[in-house]
Amino acid sequence: MKNKCVFLDRDGVINVDNVNYTYKVEEFKIIDGVIPALKMLKEAGYLLIIITNQSGIAKGIYQHEDVYKCHDYFDRESGNLIDEYFYSPYHQSTSESLSRKPGSLMFEKAIAKYDIDIAQSWMVGDRERDILPANKLNIPTILIEEFPNTETSAKYKVDSLYEAAELILKKV
Template identity: 50%
Template sequence: MNKQTKAVFLDRDGVINYEVGDYIMRLEDFKILPHVIPGLKKLQELGFLLIVVTNQGGIAKGLYTHQTFQSMHDYLDKELEKHQIKITEVYYCPHHPFTSECLCRKPGSLLVEKAIAKYGIDPNLSWFIGDKQRDMDAGAAAGVKGILIEPNEDWTSYVDQFNTSAKQ
């Protein structure tokens, strides 16, 4: 039997880059948190896929574009590549209830479930790191345990716990 696929789902703003209390609208405002490189490295070494799930309602509001969003992730990929870290996929919801309802916005679990289906991820072996309750809810609805942190908190110390519970 194949080894089961496990993943760590990561919210973006406040978990990977600095949460500034507003939408990140410009590439210049996308600043990677210092603990992210060692943290992701460790997760990758433990065999987790790295999957970002982020609400980007500012796109629906016309505050920034898909292209600007993409430029942030091109930059992030490049920085991570220097450390041989690869994010498997970035899922984002560009909608906002302000303009239209959708199924993909967290706390909805659609994007998490998409990733689970695409990569054959076992939710029982997987985790969601987020800084909002809606991150926890999105994970929980898909059977993924959550770690709720403060925005911009160093989450690397939680990672050892992931390894232990993945054994069962």
């Protein structure tokens, strides 16, 4: 039997987004309601996989180790709710990569590795670049809307990951 999964963007969905990048543990602020939302999804049998661009690496702002430290911190705080983190260290100003969203390679790797049924899965993001690769792969999408009336190709719009989790569990 295939697995169901909720794919999640990181910055703006899990932690407060910072225009100057979130790469220091002391600046990694978990958004209210995130951990309870992840627990609800995990209890409902979903794999939880982060799919995130980390272009600050390509730009020389921070290192892979900084990303690992932030993910380790989140794992400790959440009780290891995330099954895996996929991240792209690239940026189009320094190198092209199919793994970088809106490319779909990180999703495709996760789908293959975890034998994921995309029809039972979801993508939750806060930017259109999170939504586009999921739409390409026919994964249902939810946009966490930072600004009212955001133009999006997402199937649903909500205000928080907690609302997204409630929506996902109602649609099952």
